[in-house]
Amino acid sequence: MSVPRGSEQPPSLLYIATVSATLRHFLGPYARHLRARGWRVDAAASGVTADTVLRDAFDEAHEIPLSRSIVDVPAMILGYRAVARVLATQPDIVHVHTPIASFITRLAVRRMSADRRPAVVYTAHGFHFHRGGHWAANGLFLLVERLAGRWTDRLIVINEEDFAAAIRHRLVAAARIVRMPGIGLDTDVFDRSVIDPAATAAAREAFGVPLTSALFVAVGELNRNKRQADIVAALAQMKNREARLILLGDGDARPVLEVLVAKLGLTDRVAFGGLVADVRPLLAGATALVHPSKREGLSRAVMEALALEVPVIASAARGNAELVGDDGVIVPIGDVAGLARAMDRFASEPEAARALGRRARPRIVERYDIRAIIARHVDLYDGLVAARRGR
Numbered sequence: 001m002s003v004p005r006g007s008e009q010p011p012s013l014l015y016i017a018t019v020s021a022t023l024r025h026f027l028g029p030y031a032r033h034l035r036a037r038g039w040r041v042d043a044a045a046s047g048v049t050a051d052t053v054l055r056d057a058f059d060e061a062h063e064i065p066l067s068r069s070i071v072d073v074p075a076m077i078l079g080y081r082a083v084a085r086v087l088a089t090q091p092d093i094v095h096v097h098t099p100i101a102s103f104i105t106r107l108a109v110r111r112m113s114a115d116r117r118p119a120v121v122y123t124a125h126g127f128h129f130h131r132g133g134h135w136a137a138n139g140l141f142l143l144v145e146r147l148a149g150r151w152t153d154r155l156i157v158i159n160e161e162d163f164a165a166a167i168r169h170r171l172v173a174a175a176r177i178v179r180m181p182g183i184g185l186d187t188d189v190f191d192r193s194v195i196d197p198a199a200t201a202a203a204r205e206a207f208g209v210p211l212t213s214a215l216f217v218a219v220g221e222l223n224r225n226k227r228q229a230d231i232v233a234a235l236a237q238m239k240n241r242e243a244r245l246i247l248l249g250d251g252d253a254r255p256v257l258e259v260l261v262a263k264l265g266l267t268d269r270v271a272f273g274g275l276v277a278d279v280r281p282l283l284a285g286a287t288a289l290v291h292p293s294k295r296e297g298l299s300r301a302v303m304e305a306l307a308l309e310v311p312v313i314a315s316a317a318r319g320n321a322e323l324v325g326d327d328g329v330i331v332p333i334g335d336v337a338g339l340a341r342a343m344d345r346f347a348s349e350p351e352a353a354r355a356l357g358r359r360a361r362p363r364i365v366e367r368y369d370i371r372a373i374i375a376r377h378v379d380l381y382d383g384l385v386a387a388r389r390g391r
Helices: 020-036 051-058 073-088 099-110 137-149 162-167 197-206 230-235 254-263 280-284 299-307 320-324 336-348 349-366 368-387
Strands: 012-017 042-044 060-063 093-097 119-124 155-156 178-179 215-219 244-248 270-274 288-291 312-315 328-331
Touching: 012 020, 012 099, 012 254, 020 051, 020 093, 020 368, 042 073, 051 244, 060 073, 060 137, 060 336, 093 099, 099 119, 099 137, 155 162, 162 178, 178 312, 197 270, 197 280, 197 368, 215 230, 215 280, 215 299, 230 244, 230 254, 230 336, 254 270, 288 328, 288 336, 288 368, 299 320, 299 349, 312 320, 312 336, 320 328, 328 336
Parallel strands: 012 042, 012 093, 042 060, 093 119, 119 155, 155 178, 215 244, 215 288, 244 270, 288 312, 312 328
Antiparallel strands: none
């Protein structure tokens, strides 16, 4: 354990996000690793106290009534008050994720007295201002990031476009920008060799997908940003009329997507898989993952597919190209015809598609394995604790 000399208390870290799902999907391994080193690690988010997995991962879970809606002002006010109460525990570091929680938290920290103020780390999972975004929304989010950057000790960015934007817009001083290759993936878990082929066959059979049919899978919340409607439309345009599509995830766009599937006459070729505890068996049996989103940071779904040696067809949204590299196909955002051509290509050349997937895994293991990324975070945290306790 790296505790600065003369310190009596172990280091303490508080993770804050808008909703508990962010903590569950990304930060549990970090908390367990740090607690094993003697740190105290707490969490705060909406829905966190109802999540038994998170309660086991963290020392204490704090409920904060935040909303993901930028226009939900009452939730922001209540959330700010709740965050201020949690900060009274005086952690050494508060590490914030997601835009709304990050702004509210940094504002609350700014209003603390200097001798009680923790070091603030903010991970941007894709800035909400981006190429192709509406000018008004881009302007608003850029203004917010510039303002909150003044209250940020370290800004972590997870893709090259955001790194360049942080430098160009001077969101924080260049020395305070940290480039991390995402939040990390346990590549031992997402390893094709640990997936029982019988489980993969059973997963396809559960959705009525013949072993001879090309299968495309999409993983993610069903919403406008993820643009699953583009995949449905591309399936309708494919020359291959036997290919199937399974949408894993749930969200407010599901009713619209169901109507579209029926309208295009695809009810026998498209399945809604909902939320599943383990995507690996089905994903491992896919011809390709299709990921046509409008905005990304560094997609976990893409990372998981490539680690499982499944090739990817993705949009040119920020982060996708650097993940996919030459081991898949990148198409312009909204290019339905391009998606259809890529899907037909993979359906007609399954061995070539599989070769792309096999080639991707070593690169994903080398660059994005969670153990190396946790180690980089620990080095960052140790430095901030030493600086804070030495002041």
